[in-house]
Every structure is written in structure tokens, then in C-alpha cells.
Amino acid sequence: MQRLMLTGPGEMRWEEHPEPELTGPNQALVRPIALATCDIDPAVLRGQFPLPGPYPFGHEGVAEVVAVGDDVRTVAVGDRVVVPFQISCGTCRACLRGRTGNCTSHPRLSSFGLGQLGGLDWGGLWADLVLIPHADAMLVPLPAGVDPVAVASASDNIPDGYRAVGPQLADNPGAEVLVIGGPAAPSIGLYAAGLAVALGAARVVYLDDSVERLEIARSLGAEAIEGARDTRVGRFPITVESAGGAKALRAAIDATDYDGVATSVSVQLGEVPLPIFDMYTRCCTFHTGRAHARPAIPVVLDLVAEGRFDPSLVTTRTATWDEAVDALLETPIKLVATR
Template sequence: MQRLVFDGPHTLRWEEAAEPTLDAPEQALVRPIAVATCDIDPAIIQGRFPLAGPYAFGHEGVAEVIAVGDQVTTVRPGDKVVVPFQISCGTCDSCRRGRTGNCTTHPFMSSFGLGPMGGLAWGGFFSDLVGIPHADAMLVPLPAGVDPATVASASDNISDAHRTVAPYLATDPGAEVLVLGGPAAASIGLYAAGLAVALGSARAVYLDTDPERLAIAAKLGAEPIEGKPTERVGRFPVTVEAAGGSKALVAAIRATANDGVCTSVSVQTQDVALPMLEMYSRCCTFHTGRAHVRPTIPQVLDLVATGRFDPSVVTTQTVAWADSIDALLEGPVKLVATR
């Protein structure tokens, strides 16, 4: 089979590789049919994030089930499924508590398509076939009528955005939301703004300096405000930092209202001095870290299937499978490759 390999900055290539096989009755084989870029992918390809190749690339996508083991009961060949990027068994204590990103059955941070960071054994989604170790626990059937390309990022980025707003709007309906957008987590910030609107926020503000991202935020129903992430535009019960960098992170915390929640979805590679006294005084809750995507994917798919949220608005480029390399090197906000 063919798979796409990342060798190093600005270097991608197709290679022939052995096909994965069914080695246990709970496994499945899937054929990716719509694969999206994660926000971290452009940084990796451009050499801005230190992840060494070579490794099989891609970790967001929808696939067709090709074969299943004897014990698999939730999917069958021909089904279209969202494949979460994290490997999870569904039965360990972490998985049963919904902490599927920290499954204890496998090595820490096991995931598809992230090379040494996620383990090299799992393969990537830009491949003809991918082996799924726990099909019933991991694979989420695609609802009827939902285009695979529309939800290719449900594997990671859409679900990551969902956790920044959904739990808080569920307990505080109509809460206003501020998203500090930027290049670090470009699509996650936009998804967060759109999901805030879909979930009933009375005001979802998207702050950014980039005209393209501001226009997308407006199409999602958010209120776009042009400005640097450090500019003060008020205090909000829910804030999302997606801009990247220590200044944006501190600004997001300082924009969080009394008893509010701030979630950072950008990857901070340097230590950041937090304004702890301010956070303490305002009873600010701060959260960062990888999203546990598997439990969230069905909620995302329901929002799309019922017409309340359209993530395709964030997709800035869709290409044929054979054109993936050139498109990946260009680094659009959100790329989806289909076949």
C-alpha cells in the first residue's frame, strides 16, 4: 500500500509500505477517505515545531471500514466512521472515566500520525489502510447524510474546540465567549467561536488580526473584532486562547470574568509566568492540555447532523488525494484531502 511520510521540514513523500493486518478479534482495518490537517501540522511541516521524521503522516479523518475481527459488533465493512486520533482501549480506568487521551493500556500519548510523540507503530491517516486496535471502543459511525469531508477534523480539532465551550455553556446557558484567535491553533479557535454560537452563547467574540480568519468567524455567526490578542475587549465568563505565545495566554486569563473559565488550546513550548494573584482574586479556572476526543465526537456529529453547526466553513482548501503533498506544503488554515 501507499502512505505519506514526513521526513523533515518541507519534505513529504509517498512510499510503499506493508499493509496492516487483523491480528486480534477486536481490531479493524479502515481506508481513510477524507483526511484533514491538524493545527499543529503546518508548524511541523515548516519546522516550527520540533518533531523529527521520518514517520507516517496524518491524524484527523473519516474512513471506510474494510474488515473487522470476530469480536467487533458496532461497525461492519462498508461503514463510514470517524477515527479518533488517540489510541484508547475503552476498558481501562482512564477510558471508563472519559479520559481516553490517557489510556493506560498503551504507552503514554499513543496516537496516529504524530511520529515519536505518539508512537511510531500506529501509522498515519494519509495511507491506503490503517489498523484500528480497539474498533468498538474507538470508531464512531458517521450519521446518515453527513459529508465525510465536513467532519474530517472531528478526530481532533473540532472535538478540541468543543471542550472549550460546551461544558460551560451547558451549566451557564447563554454565557458570553471570547476567543483569542491566531496562527497557533487557527482552526480550533474558529471552531470554538462557531460552536459557541451553535450552543447558544449570547455573544461569541472572535479577536484576531488576520482578515481571512476574521471573515470565517463572521460566517460562523461570531462577532469578529480586528485586533491583537493582547487588546482588551471586555471580560467574559468563557475565554479561549488559540493565538499562541505567552502574551496571548496571559491576556486570555486577564479577560476572564469573575468565576470564569479560560482554556488554552495552543501548545506552549516555553514556561509562562501566570498572573496568579489575579486568578486567585477572581476565582479564575484555567485549563490546558490535550483534549480527550473520543467521548466528544458523537456530540460534535450530532450538532452537524442536526444542522446546528457547519464545520466546513472553516475548511479553506479541499484537494484530491494525489495533490496532498503540494497542498500540505502551502499550509492553508484547514486542508481536507479526499478520495
Template sequence: MIDNSMQQLTFIRPEILEWREIGSPKIENDGQAIVKPLAVTRCDLDLYIANGTIPMKDQPFAFGHEIAGEVIMVGDQVTDVAPGDRVIVPFQINCGTCKNCRSGLTNGCTSVPAFSAYGLAQSSGVEWGGGLSDYILVPFANAMLVKIPSQLSLPVAAAISDNASDGYRTVAEPLLRCPGEDVLIVGGLAQSVGLFAVQAAVALGAGRVVYSDFDHARLALAKSLGAEILERRYALGMPLDGQFPIVVDASNIPDGLIYALRSTAACGHCTGISAPGRTIDNIPLASMYMKGITYEISRVHARAEIEKVLQCACAGHIQHQDVITTRVPFRQAQEVMTDPDIKLVFEAS
């Protein structure tokens, strides 16, 4: 049994988050489950929503979406998990049965409104709840929830629900097609995703793994993870540092994206993990066309990536905890959400 009311961290406006008492979720059909979040990592996006860099409407919503926790209750048709199981909760809501979900395109589930996710109600127009709450409702428990292997910590599991899987997918498929190729990761505002991409590229056997950034702390961490580092402040027309078959743009800065695209070798692949602006001038389309490069931009299909990331983590090939820089109790999330640390984890007491 759970209490009728609970605490939820709610975004009010930039720099203002509040703990609010709301009704606890209830199981309403046999395929649902209730999970108690025990570790919630701060997504890179959360920092910029909280500090106002990414503008949001004056419409409060539940906060936090990188979640690991414990199953508390399940509906009668939930067979894959049981109360007491430690689970990863993918941040996107996905049914597991629509055409997109069956194809592994779980970012595009057609059974729910587009962009449905925890902690991001303004994207879909539907409030699914947030990880920084006493409880969350999981609407498609068999499809969504993933048991956490015993050797993995809750903070690592939480990061795998979004950013760690996002970093992994930027290099995994390109390296599968082109084993041993060099990788350039253009670091920046997507702080942890770029560093998780470094880890994945090293683990998956890339040749050179080069990481560029303008932030000394991220550069130092990237070097410790096995990357060559380049201190760069991105600017239009800046000199290039070579041509790379595989490039990741984690800068979330227009000039960083242009640098990434210009640095992609002929017939190479560049993945953008965020949209650094609604429109961007000076994208080098003619050069991209002549070189024949592929540019991919999308949210991660989180649920479809999780098992592959778990395999790497459980085998010891990737130590995701090395990117987590700060541990904070849940109840301090309100005060520290806008701290500039690379990767925070909020832990339940």
C-alpha cells in the same frame, strides 16, 4: 483482501514529506479492524510540524490524523462496525475499557503508551500509522470507531475526529454550567479550532461571541460564522476588551494566552487548546488567584466528545463544512501540506 504493500505519506524533515511504499497492516487479533481513509483533514498542528515551526526529531513517521474512511476488514470480535461502513477514526488510540477510558478521559488511555495517536509517532514513541495512507489498523475497533450518519460528508466527519470536537469542548461544558454567558475566543495559530469554537458557542446559545485575531482571513470567516470580531496583535500589557465569563485561548502565542487569562472574568473559565511554549513568563497568577478563575489545558478527549458533536451537526446547528477552506486530492498532500489555508481536506480519488 488488501494488497501486501501500500503508499504512506511520511514526514522526513521540515518542508519534506514523501510518499513511501510500506507493508499493509494486517489484523493480528479479533478486536482489530482495517480502515481505508477516504478523507483526511489537516489538523492545525500538522501545518506547524510540516513547516518546522514545531521542531521534530530527524526520525520519519506517518503523517495525518484527522480521518474518516471505510471499514475494509474486521476481527471476529468486532460487533459495532462491519466492512463497508463509513466511520470516524478518533485520532487518539484508546481501548475503551481502562479506568480513564470508562471515565471519558480517552486522551489518557492507560492500555497504550502515553500520547498514542495516529500521525504523531514521535509523541508516544510508537508508530500507529497515519491517515494519509492506503490503510490504517484500528487496534480497538469497538471502542474507537464511530459510524458516520448518512447526512454528514466525509470531510466533516474527518474534522470531527479532532479539531471540530476540540473547538466544541472548549465552550460546551462552560456553557452547560453557565447558559447564555458571553464568550471570548482568542484566535491565532490554532486556526480551525478557534473557528470551530465560534460555531459551537453560537450553536449552544452563548450571549456575545467575540473573536479576536490578527489574520484578516480568519477574522472574516469568524464574522461570517456569527461572531463579533476584534483585530488584535497580541502583546504584553495590551489593553483588554472586557471581562468574559468564558474564554478560549486558540492563539498558541504566549502573549495571546496572557491576554486570554487577563480577559477572564472573576470566577470565569479559560480553556487553552495548545501549549504556546515550554515555559511562559508573565502569567498573571496573582490576578488569576484573586479573581478565582479556572484555567484548563489539555488535549481533547476526542472519542468522548464525538457523539455530542455529531448530534449538533446532524441537527443542523453547526455547519462544520463552512470552516473547511480547501479541498485537495490525496496525492497532492505532499505539495500543499504547508499552504497557509485555514482548513484543508485531502480526499481519496
């Protein structure tokens, strides 16, 4: 079979690789049919993120099940499924608590397509076939009528956007939301804005200096405001920082209201001082870290199936399988490749 390898900044190639085989009764083999870029992929391809390769590429996508082990019950051959990017067993204490990104049955951070960071043995999703170690725990069937291309990013970035607003709005229905958008996690910030609208936020403000991202935010139903990352636009019970850097992170925290929740979905590669005393006086909750994607996937798929949220509005480029490498090297906000 063929799989796509990232060999260095701006360098990718297809390589021949032995086909994976079922070796356990809980496993499945899937054939990816719609693959998406993650927000860190453009930075990796530009040499701006410390994940240089070589490694099998890709960790977001929808696939078709082509084989299942004897004990698999929740998916069958022919099903179309979202493949979570993190490896999770579904039975350890962390998985049972919904912390599937910290599954204790495998080495920490185990995931598809993230090189040494996630473990090379899992491979990447940009391949002809992929082995799923825990099919019942991991794979999420696509609801009827949902386009695989629209939800190709449901493996990671869409759930990442959901975790920044969904639980918070459940605790504070109808709250106002601020998303500080930017280049570090551009699609996650946009997904967060669109999901906040879908979940009934009274007001969703999306602040950014990119005309392209502002237009997407408007199409998702958010109030788009052009400005610098630290432009003061009020105080909000729920804030999301997706721009990257200390300036945006501090701005999100400063904009968080009393008893509010600020979530950073970007990866901060440097040290960032926090205004702890101000956060203390406002009882401000701050959260950062990887999203536990698997528990949120059914929720976001239902929102899409119900017509309340359209993630395809965030996709800025689609390509065929044969066009994939050239399209990837153009580093669009969100690329989806299909076959």
C-alpha cells in the same frame, strides 16, 4: 500499500509499506477517504514545531471500514467512521472516566501520525489502510447525511474546540464567550467560536488580526473584532486562547470574569508566567492540555447532523489524493484531501 511519510521540514513522500492485517478479534481495518490537517501540521512542515520526522503522517480523518474482527459489534464493513487520533481501549479506568487521551492500556500519548510523540507503531492516517486496535471503543459511525469532507477534522481539532466551550456552556447556559484567535491553533479557535454559537452562547466574540480568519468567524456567526491579541474587549465567563504565546495567554486570563473558565488550546513551547494572585481573587479556572477527543466526537457529529454547526466553513483548501503533497506544503489553515 502506500503511506505518506513526513521526512523533514517541508519534505514529504509516498512510500510502499506492507498492508496491515487483523491480528485480534477487537480490531478493524479502515480505508481513509477524507483526511484533514491538524493545526500543528503547518508548524511541523515549516520546521516550527519539534517533530521533525521521519514518521507516517496524519491523524485526522474519516474512513470506510473494510474488515472487522469477530468480536466487533458497533461497526460493520462499509460503514463510514470518524477515527479518533488517540489510541484508547475503552475499558481502562482513564477511558471509563472519559480521559481517552490518557488510556493506560498503551504507552502514554499513543496516537496516529504524531511520530515519536505518539509512537511510531500506530502509523498515520494518510495511508491506503489503517489498523484500528479497539474498533468498538474508538470508531464513531458517521450520522446519515453528514458529508465526510465536512467532518474530516472530527478526529481531533473539532472536539478540541468543543472541549473549550461545550462543558462550560452546559454549566453556564447562555454565557458570553471570547475566543482569541491566531496562528498557533487557528482552526481550533474558529471551531470553538462556531460551536459556542451553535450551543446558544449569548454573545461570541472572536478577536484576531487576520482578515481571513475574521471572515471565517463571521460566517460562523461570531462577532469578529480585528485587533491585537491583548486588545481589551471586556470580561467574559468563558475565554479561549488559540493564538499561541505568552501575550495571548495572559490576555485570555485577564479577560476571564469572576468564576470564569479560561482554556488554552494552543501548544505553549516556552515558559509562561501566570498572574496567580489575580486568578485567585477572581476564582478563575485555567485549563490547558490535550483534548480527550473520543467522548466529544458523537456530540459534534450530532450538531452537524442537526444543521446547527457547519465545520466546512473553516476548511480553506480541498485537494484530491494526488494533489495532497503539494497542497500540504502550501500549509493552508485547514486542508482536506479526499479520494
